[in-house]
Amino acid sequence: MKKLLTLIAFLLVSFVYGQENNNTDYSSTISMEPSEVSSSALLNFEFSDASTIKYIISRNDIDVSTKEISKNEGLQMVKADFSFLENGTYEIRFLIDEVEVKKIAFRKI
Numbered sequence: 001m002k003k004l005l006t007l008i009a010f011l012l013v014s015f016v017y018g019q020e021n022n023n024t025d026y027s028s029t030i031s032m033e034p035s036e037v038s039s040s041a042l043l044n045f046e047f048s049d050a051s052t053i054k055y056i057i058s059r060n061d062i063d064v065s066t067k068e069i070s071k072n073e074g075l076q077m078v079k080a081d082f083s084f085l086e087n088g089t090y091e092i093r094f095l096i097d098e099v100e101v102k103k104i105a106f107r108k109i
Contacts, residue, residue, distance in 0.1 A: 029045065030101065030104075031044045032106060037106060037108055038108075039082060040081050040082055041106070042077050042078070042079055042080075044077050045075065045076045045077070049071075051096050053096055054066065054067070054094070054098075055069070055092055055093065055095070056092070056095070057085070057090055057091070058092075059090050059091070065085075067080075082108055085108045087109060088108055089105065090105070090108060091105050
């Protein structure tokens, strides 16, 4: 009987541990290339979870543009159009589930 209870307890603990939500460190898995753009840039998402990613482009703390990306499961690259921006320094903020996970500064040339 003790062996059965021990086995059930072990299986329960293993099941609970296996169901834990693994938090991804998005700050190291989201990037943009190049850091000086003329008309477009590549947004790289190097994490496997599928999610909706919102990005906000701002200049001098004023939001210029907001877009949403439906990221599929697996790694993904997205070409972003920045041709509408005037020359200058900008910041792009990435939000997942309404939480800011990454901020990148870039220049439009």
